[in-house]
Amino acid sequence: MTTSPSSICFFNTLTRKKEVFKPLEADKVKIYTCGPTVYDFAHIGNFRAFLFEDLLKRWLVSRGFKVTHVMNLTDVDDKTIKGSQKQQVPLKQFTDFYVKAFFEDIKALNIQPADVYPKATDHIPEMVALIKTLMAKGYAYRGEDGSIYYAISKFPDYGKLSKIKTAELKAGARVSQDEYAKEEAQDFALWKAWTPEDGDVYWETELGKGRPGWHIECSAMSMKYLGETFDIHCGGVDNIFPHHENEIAQSEAATGKKFVNYWLHNEHLLVEGKKMAKRFGNFYTLRDLLAKGYDPIAIRYLLLSTHYRQQFNFTFEGLEAAKAAVDRLRNFVRRLHDTDGKDSKGKVAVLASKLEACFGGSMDDDLDIGTALASLFDFAREVNNLLDANMVSKAEAAEVGGLIMQIDAVLGVIGEVKMQEALPAEIDALVQKREEARKAKNWKEADAIRTQLKAMGIVLEDTAQGVRWHKEKT
């Protein structure tokens, strides 16, 4: 799909409205997305966020934008430190393992990699510099415990993203025990002074011996790679407060400029109608699902097929349905490859342009994937009708195939549909043998061979044009 005069709209958490998207630089988009904390295998809720961001990026690219995408890897925080201590391995060794796992997972889900994956531990100097600026400008102070805190009372805009009024924040049990060190309970740590629990995880810096707070890495790294103001920042809704609110406070206090123009947040998913939690026994990593034999692309389709701002209920029934839907699309592409009919006299072209307009228009509207998919399935049904009537020529099929591939560059679920490639000689011999059996109307033998091939992952289909086969996708 090419750049069109139509405009793309996104729901901006900052304004709680759909807004026409205008990048800072024409045709270029800079995106920062909050990545994983690498202390465990990522779960399907994490991947809903990463898949939403993948869809967003792919859509912008398909509309002709040059996208620069940065995703951070949080490799130092309470959880990573605790995890490495538990396993009695150095922090880096511990986090490297989960970084590797993360990249394997996103590959399995056909998520296009970001341009940069900055790690927090590789950007300590940038964070120190940013904290020093905040101290110099009077936004940060050193607490009695030696840690450095951000004074939210100094930043009048605090709360503009989450719409939370700091005065109304519940001073509940979750305020950390070292709160006495801070001037106000809501202030958050920029730099955490070393404590014995941190073990050998610390940096000796101008700020003292310690480690960075969680929020500062995203401010420091996003500005380093994307500039002081950039276009889009994404994450799960849970990040709106405090993480993104704090990022804004840190970044805008330091630069005096607007940090991000569009904030996009995805809703969480439920599993079998409930919040996903280990204690409910409904907590799944991608690896859990793959181990059960599910197709990662079906998982991709499922997590993608619900609008990103809607809570999504993950069920295994839904996953089976997703697999069937993907198969339907793949079968459609296969039929297109095989067709050699008469010309539809322009009918196919009309349907194709309708699809292009509907799919594009839907996606432009805050990534309305549901309606976009409906237009795709409508199209498939109508073209299948023409295929049944033998009214799609090879040239038309090629046109349609091209359009489907353009759409799949956004969806990423169909992939290369393998056509009649050369079969290993022994399998080809079996196919031929079955053909002879069929000609002789020896159905028993023909069916036996078909069953045998199925067990080998080769699915046979008898069509008017002769026997076709394809590899079974798991």
Add this chain to the structure above:
RNA sequence: GCUGGGGUGGCCGAAUGGUUCAGGCGACAGCCUGCAGAGCUGUUAUAUAUGGGUUCAAUUCCCAUCCCCAGCUCCA
């Protein structure tokens, strides 16, 4: 407690102040097929949590109730 999102057919999910409320999946039937698969057609489907109200007309707007989910200091 405060704030916000949501409850649509067997399941998942769009959309909308007004002719029959997308699409996917499932089940059943028909066509096609030696059988199957794929595909098409039909049925399931006079489905909008509940109770009121506004309106010529509501599923859509308003009110109440019930339920689910999230945020309220480091969880996508």
